[in-house]
Amino acid sequence: MSVVRFENVAKSLPHGFWLRRKEVLRDVSLSVEQGEVYGFLGPNGAGKTTSLKCLLGLLKPEAGTVEIFGRPGSDPEARERLGYLPEHPYFYPHLTGRELVDYFGRLFDIPANVRRERTDALIESVGMTAKANQPIKQYSKGMLQRIGLAQALINDPDLLILDEPMSGLDPIGRREVKDIILDLKSRGTTIFFSSHILADAEALCDRVGLLFEGRIVLESGVDELLEGRVEYWDATCDDVAPELLSEYTSRATQGGRLYFRISEGDELDAWVDKVRAAGGRVVQVSPHRHTLEDFFIGAIRGERGMDEAEHAEDAS
Amino acid sequence: MGRVWAIATHTFKEAVRDRILVLFLIFAIAMMAGSTVLSWLTVGSELKIVTDLGLGAIAIFGTAIAIFIGITLVHKEVEKKTIYAVLAKPVSRTQFLIGKYFGLMLTLAVVTGLMATFYLALVWWKAGAFPSHLLAAILLTYMELSIITAVALVFSSFTTPMLAAVFTVAVYIVGHLTWGFANFVNLAPGAGTQYLVTFLYYALPDLETFNIRSRVVHGLPVTGGYVLDAVGYALAYTAGMLALTAILFRRRDLT
Amino acid sequence: MTRIPAGARDAVLWVVLAVCVGGWVMPQQSIDYRRARWVEADALLFLPTGEYLSAASLGYQALVADGLYLWSIQYYGHQVAAEGRRYLWRIFDVITDLDPYYEDAYLTGALMMGVDLGDGELAIELLEKGAAQNPDQWIYAVEAGYYAWMTLDDLPRAGAYFDRALAVPGVPEVIGRIRAGMAEISGDSRTALALWIEIYNDARENGDDKVASIAWQHVYDLKVDTDLEDLGVAIRRFGLDRGGWPGELAVLVAEGYLDIVPVVPTGEEYEYNSGTGNVVDPRDSSSRADR
Numbered sequence: 001m002s003v004v005r006f007e008n009v010a011k012s013l014p015h016g017f018w019l020r021r022k023e024v025l026r027d028v029s030l031s032v033e034q035g036e037v038y039g040f041l042g043p044n045g046a047g048k049t050t051s052l053k054c055l056l057g058l059l060k061p062e063a064g065t066v067e068i069f070g071r072p073g074s075d076p077e078a079r080e081r082l083g084y085l086p087e088h089p090y091f092y093p094h095l096t097g098r099e100l101v102d103y104f105g106r107l108f109d110i111p112a113n114v115r116r117e118r119t120d121a122l123i124e125s126v127g128m129t130a131k132a133n134q135p136i137k138q139y140s141k142g143m144l145q146r147i148g149l150a151q152a153l154i155n156d157p158d159l160l161i162l163d164e165p166m167s168g169l170d171p172i173g174r175r176e177v178k179d180i181i182l183d184l185k186s187r188g189t190t191i192f193f194s195s196h197i198l199a200d201a202e203a204l205c206d207r208v209g210l211l212f213e214g215r216i217v218l219e220s221g222v223d224e225l226l227e228g229r230v231e232y233w234d235a236t237c238d239d240v241a242p243e244l245l246s247e248y249t250s251r252a253t254q255g256g257r258l259y260f261r262i263s264e265g266d267e268l269d270a271w272v273d274k275v276r277a278a279g280g281r282v283v284q285v286s287p288h289r290h291t292l293e294d295f296f297i298g299a300i301r302g303e304r305g306m307d308e309a310e311h312a313e314d315a316s
Numbered sequence: 317m318g319r320v321w322a323i324a325t326h327t328f329k330e331a332v333r334d335r336i337l338v339l340f341l342i343f344a345i346a347m348m349a350g351s352t353v354l355s356w357l358t359v360g361s362e363l364k365i366v367t368d369l370g371l372g373a374i375a376i377f378g379t380a381i382a383i384f385i386g387i388t389l390v391h392k393e394v395e396k397k398t399i400y401a402v403l404a405k406p407v408s409r410t411q412f413l414i415g416k417y418f419g420l421m422l423t424l425a426v427v428t429g430l431m432a433t434f435y436l437a438l439v440w441w442k443a444g445a446f447p448s449h450l451l452a453a454i455l456l457t458y459m460e461l462s463i464i465t466a467v468a469l470v471f472s473s474f475t476t477p478m479l480a481a482v483f484t485v486a487v488y489i490v491g492h493l494t495w496g497f498a499n500f501v502n503l504a505p506g507a508g509t510q511y512l513v514t515f516l517y518y519a520l521p522d523l524e525t526f527n528i529r530s531r532v533v534h535g536l537p538v539t540g541g542y543v544l545d546a547v548g549y550a551l552a553y554t555a556g557m558l559a560l561t562a563i564l565f566r567r568r569d570l571t
Numbered sequence: 572m573t574r575i576p577a578g579a580r581d582a583v584l585w586v587v588l589a590v591c592v593g594g595w596v597m598p599q600q601s602i603d604y605r606r607a608r609w610v611e612a613d614a615l616l617f618l619p620t621g622e623y624l625s626a627a628s629l630g631y632q633a634l635v636a637d638g639l640y641l642w643s644i645q646y647y648g649h650q651v652a653a654e655g656r657r658y659l660w661r662i663f664d665v666i667t668d669l670d671p672y673y674e675d676a677y678l679t680g681a682l683m684m685g686v687d688l689g690d691g692e693l694a695i696e697l698l699e700k701g702a703a704q705n706p707d708q709w710i711y712a713v714e715a716g717y718y719a720w721m722t723l724d725d726l727p728r729a730g731a732y733f734d735r736a737l738a739v740p741g742v743p744e745v746i747g748r749i750r751a752g753m754a755e756i757s758g759d760s761r762t763a764l765a766l767w768i769e770i771y772n773d774a775r776e777n778g779d780d781k782v783a784s785i786a787w788q789h790v791y792d793l794k795v796d797t798d799l800e801d802l803g804v805a806i807r808r809f810g811l812d813r814g815g816w817p818g819e820l821a822v823l824v825a826e827g828y829l830d831i832v833p834v835v836p837t838g839e840e841y842e843y844n845s846g847t848g849n850v851v852d853p854r855d856s857s858s859r860a861d862r
Contacts, residue, residue: 057403
């Protein structure tokens with residue numbers, strides 16, 4: 001049983017002044033398996049938050065099914081083992097951070113002493129011990145994010161849903177969140193997070209799904225995607241006359257240093273030999289692999305290309 | 317249920333922090349205190365003026381608070397998006413609403429209690445004896461507030477706060493005029509209108525039921541049976557309104 | 572909480588709502604029953620004065636008057652104790668204090684007090700108030716006239732009220748006819764005659780032939796009545812003085828018992844029987860029957 005499952009989900013929302021229904025989700029299908037970190041990616045406005053809201057029962061899909069631990073998203077019981085951090089968290093301004101975490105703990109019926117221990121531990125782990133007793137209205141964005149994470153973990157969830165968890169955090173904060181996520185993963189928690197920052201996904205996720213214009217256009221393991229061939233090599237050398245290496249694609253010249261882009265692995269060997277034969281020095285050789293970004297932009301272009309092709313067909 | 321109670325106490329704490337509440341309370345108490353000054357203008361009805369005005373103040377300010385907080389209750393949560401974090405917990409929308417409602421009724425109980433304490437002390441001082449007959453009037457006023465709050469909740473579950481306030485005030489006014497409907501039924505032309513008027517008579521809350529002020533002030537008897545009927549009516553009506561709110565709120569997309 | 576499956580929850584809520592509706596309709600009926608049995612009169616005892624209410628209405632006097640009026644109708648409909656009716660004056664006094672131009676209130680209040688209560692004086696008092704506040708409205712004097720006539724049986728007073736009404740511009744002309752008819756009924760033929768003549772003249776002036784012919788009929792009958800009366804008085808005086816009936820009617824004029832010999836409006840003479848001393852309307856005489 002998948003921890004999270006979307007199957008052919010469709011949802012329209014009122015949009016604009018006249019509140020016309022606009023299709024936000026067209027046909028979303030994805031699944032998240034036990035213990036994995038799944039990156040739910042897509043450009044801004046693709047419908048990621050809408051999907052998460054369908055998952056949590058805040059919205060009702062017009063078609064398709066959404067399930068958590070095999071239960072429909074609208075069933076409150078499905079949320080017993082779940083933790084959620086909303087995008088741009090806003091919590092009750094008059095409560096202190098500690099009171100907030102405690103209040104949410106009460107909503108899980110967690111007994112008082114357990115609640116207290118966990119609250120302290122979680123506040124510590126998100127680095128908010130100093131500010132826990134200040135009212136939330138005094139919190140910065142980063143602090144809000146951290147206390148948000150703490151409340152998401154108060155029930156020791158099996159599934160953690162994070163909506164743009166890194167947004168608004170400084171590098172230290174981002175690092176801390178990453179560490180927390182990895183730590184949770186090592187303890188078997190399934191993590192489903194949405195983001196538009198692909199680098200984060202690359203670093204953390206086991207699998208990713210790309211949402212574009214209401215559909216999942218690409219869903220795959222990260223390693224599978226990246227473990228491909230090398231796209232090209234960046235090769236740099238010193239003390240060689242440029243004419244001798246004219247058959248290779250030159251990128252730049254700086255002083256005596258020459259920068260090349262070499263597309264084939266075999267060519268690389270030949271280039272190294274030439275440099276050494278000419279008495280030069282190989283300064284650097286580094287492989288340039290596809291990034292997630294490359295894959296995704298390709299997928300998006302593919303979708304767009306398909307749309308254009310359809311339009312062209314209709315027109316002709 | 318523990319979760320509902322957690323929401324209720326939380327709502328109470330939030331509501332009590334709102335400064336408008338304190339303002340209304342101060343106004344009510346000032347009005348009651350001021351009634352003693354007003355009574356100097358009359359001859360011989362000092363006690364009546366103080367008694368009348370005090371009960372009226374409790375009713376008016378209680379209603380204002382009930383409508384104001386009842387409307388902003390759910391709206392603020394949705395507006396500020398705090399509701400997302402709450403509903404992501406294993407709490408159903410119905411539980412959320414009930415918790416909110418109880419929190420508000422708790423707030424109103426405290427506010428009414430404070431006003432009533434001041435009021436009863438004032439009357440006690442003026443009359444020389446504890447006015448136990450006024451307790452029934454205060455109780456029924458509180459029951460009236462419970463209905464108004466529930467109605468406010470119904471409207472705020474599907475329209476904007478502005479409209480919800482307007483509709484609630486409208487229901488409040490009409491609710492005090494339903495005694496006229498009983499007569500209309502006989503005068504209405506045609507069976508269709510008669511059914512409509514009868515339907516409206518029962519559907520709209522009969523708020524005059526809770527107005528035993530004039531009777532109580534003049535020492536006229538109000539039987540225990542009547543009070544029980546009134547309380548029963550209020551409880552049933554309130555529960556019905558909450559059920560209706562839940563039905564409406566559950567359908568709502570929380571974008 | 573209770574483990575109601577999510578799909579059934581909506582249905583459960585509907586059922587709860589239905590149960591609650593029953594739960595509030597029943598007490599409502601009980602409450603209605605109890606409230607009806609409360610003595611309502613006390614509510615009226617404590618109705619504030621018109622001045623107080625006027626101030627308390629904060630500019631919405633007419634609205635408050637309406638509300639009170641509606642309430643009074645319902646109160647009247649639910650009448651429980653007879654004493655309550657006594658306070659009708661109180662209600663309508665207050666209502667009309669709040670809104671002195673409230674015609675319905677005056678008229679309905681007068682109706683309740685005058686007809687149901689049988690107290691014509693109270694009705695007239697309320698209508699007098701209405702007339703004082705609305706001198707340009709003829710209706711108050713007319714209604715007062717009716718109460719004086721029907722309830723108090725005081726025709727002269729009624730006539731006086733109708734005269735007042737007739738003085739108000741815009742009064743319908745039928746009121747004039749009613750006034751004249753009232754004078755007839757009360758036996759005041761001369762006033763009636765004078766009124767009908769005026770009505771006849773006005774109708775002729777306005778080209779209103781229908782009213783003119785009605786008026787003519789009355790004028791004719793009334794003139795005959797008054798003429799016969801005058802003739803009768805003159806003949807009897809003559810008889811007392813002279814010990815015998817005059818030979819003919821002209822003698823009465825010659826001897827100073829009459830100014831002129833009256834004739835029927837069509838010009839015919841009255842028939843005088845010197846043997847009996849009787850004068851007859853030529854239309855009634857037996858000789859006519861022969862023709």
